[in-house]
Amino acid sequence: MPEGDTVWRTAHRLHRALSGEPITLSDFRFPEIATADLRGAVTTEIVSRGKHLLHRVDSGLTVHSHLKMEGQWRVERVADTARWLRRADLRAAVGTDTWSALGLRLGLLEIVPTSREGDIVGHLGPDVLGPDWDVERAIHRLLASTTVIGAALLDQRVLAGVGTLWASESLFIEQIGPWSAAADLAPERVEALVARIHRLMDASRHHAVQSSTGVRRRGEEHFVHARSGRPCRRCGNTIRVSMIGPAGRERTMFYCPTCQGGIAPGDDGRPQRPLGSSGGRSNPYRRA
Incomplete structure (x- = not known):
């Protein structure tokens, strides 16, 4: 699922293309809004949350x-639009x-x-890339969570x-176990974790290739993500997925x-094939 930096970049691209101009093409292929027609309205802004x-x-x-x-x-340019309108996955x-x-293969549209x-978005926590990003609020919410830190980050x-x-x-860079209880972590460790997340995502939103290592060459972008069954870049032991x-x-x-931390x-604990290896296909639990 695309993460906040990818969605921010999408919103930025759409805003640059459409804002300030009257809408002349309006085609929605979700049953609930199939009859909606925005032609004549002017896009004021497109933002991510x-x-x-x-x-808007x-x-x-x-x-x-x-x-x-x-x-x-x-x-796409208007001259190239017709072929896209024929696609079965256009929404x-x-x-x-x-x-x-x-919009192709959209999961939700209203x-x-x-x-x-x-x-629809009022229930969300602090937006890591939002204009109202609040570090202290983010730290407080994580420390107040009743689940493990990895699950809290994904909530x-x-x-x-x-x-x-x-x-x-x-979590890998900060050497925090994903299954550590969020409430048991020292506040300074959570503060460092939140700062790390913000730095990584803030840097990534300006690039098409997401990288935490600082390298964008294929296969070298990440420390652990999608690297189960492969050696850890820090210690040399095997990365796992659960x-x-x-x-x-x-x-x-x-x-x-x-x-x-274990x-x-x-x-x-059974061996896990590297993603993409023979017989492994896209299943992260495919084992040797």
């Missing part, structure tokens, strides 16, 4: 979308006389009064925008047992 996209127009409406696992918004098209924004945006009600990539990478979070909402967490509670 955590992993949510908010496209001067008629007092907001197009709210969420990319979920596979969604994306593309920006929305909003355009001007110059540019078209094309139109709401701009005055009611709080109903959008605690912090908005963090996903499995930045949770895994930041599930984290409440039942029904588990997410994958990559970690180094040696650098981060093996996960649900990890049986």
Whole structure:
């Protein structure tokens, strides 16, 4: 699922293409809003809130979308739009006389009064990349969490925008075990963790390739994320992956047992194939 930095970059690209211009193309392919027509309205701004996209127009409406696992918004010139409109996975098209924004495989799409945006994003915690980012509030929410730190980072009600990539990478860099109880961590460690997350995501939002190592060459971008079965860049032992979070909402967490305080509670310790290796396909639990 795209994380906050990717969604921020998407909002920035859409805003540059559409803001200040009248909408001339309005095509929504979600049943609940299939008859909506925004033609004639002017885009005032497109912003991100955590992993949510908010496209505001001067008629007092907001197009709210969420990319979920596979969604994306593309920006194409009007001359190239027709072929995209024929795609079966197109869910929305909003355009001007110059540019078209094309929403593919969107996980959620709705139109709401701009005055009611709080109903859909008001529950979110501090947005790591938001203009109202509040470090102290973020630290307080993490320390007040009743779950483990890895799950707390992934809870959008605690912090908005963090996903499995930045949770895994930041916890590894700060040498914190993902299954450590959040409330038991020293405040200074949580403060360092929050600062690390903000630095990583703030730097990443300006690049198409997400990197925590500072290197954007393929295969060298991350310390632990998607590297299960491969050697740790710090200690040389094997990176592992296990599930984290409440039942029904588990997410994958990559970690180094040696650098981060031991093996996960649900990890049986059996060898895990590197992702993408023969027979492993995309299953992070495929074992040798």
